[in-house]
Amino acid sequence: MLTAAGRLLLDEGIQRFTVERVAAESGASKVTIYKLWPSKGALALAGYFATVEQVLEFPDTGDLERDLRTQLHAFVELLTTTKAGPVVRGLISEAQRDPVLMRAYLESYSGPRRRLAVERLEAARAAGQLGPDVDTEAVVDQLWGACYHRLLLPDQPLDTAFADRLLAHLFRGIGHRGRRP
């Protein structure tokens, strides 16, 4: 069911996504689907999450900056070279006017994705690679959130060079070195 939902969403977009079609393509009944996912939005997002999960996996080589770079490059490529970009833009846009979809988005997609990122960051902190005062939730907004900002408002390009700059700023700081304490 999740495979069918993710494929349907990425192939045809949220407008053509229906529980009926997921039922038809997966062979499951609508009743079964609604037992597991309370709304069309929740099903679409769970399917999307499952579909992109492998692509967006967090490696752990022991080098945090390198692992984040690997993951962010995959994330940017997903958003810019597949239908994931338009799908995500459509979902975030719809969710602003549809509280049920918003809740589904937060519970079935962005919340779980944030947790995976925070887990990787906390593992790095445990390994002594992240400062004790770092707010790992805010780091999520300064890496992936910054990318979503360019996806939604394309004033400036969203590409892997941008992802590298985001990491450089966070890992080396933006202040002039001579003035740092």
Add this chain to the structure above:
Amino acid sequence: MLTAAGRLLLDEGIQRFTVERVAAESGASKVTIYKLWPSKGALALAGYFATVEQVLEFPDTGDLERDLRTQLHAFVELLTTTKAGPVVRGLISEAQRDPVLMRAYLESYSGPRRRLAVERLEAARAAGQLGPDVDTEAVVDQLWGACYHRLLLPDQPLDTAFADRLLAHLFRGIGHRGRRP
């Protein structure tokens, strides 16, 4: 005209915003308005820009981090305690499906706002307070873009404490001090 447009937008939202109403409230003719702003979206955004310009001014006391904190606190307050938050969410959401509104948003609002931020950051670089390799456009996404991310996807709270964390990460870096080069 801009004052009337900004007030109408913040008082009633984008759905009830029309060129007719701006004409009626400002005393200008529709022809005059359309000469200056090619679309309803462009007029709404120019009015919004003019209305929030003073609130979102960039101070320059010579202390970049402090000045950014002042401005970011005002920005977060604007988005969370006035109708600016819902208005901006609505505009960004509509713009994903309306290319004319998207162009107006980029040209009349987010582009000019980015330029003001980049100017302040470049002044700090000229004053020796910003590293030579810093990409000031990417800093915009890691401060204001991170806030828009929480505005649009409220997994985590958007507040002034969050703004302070964003600044701390960028100015002090997230890596563990003992491991920094």
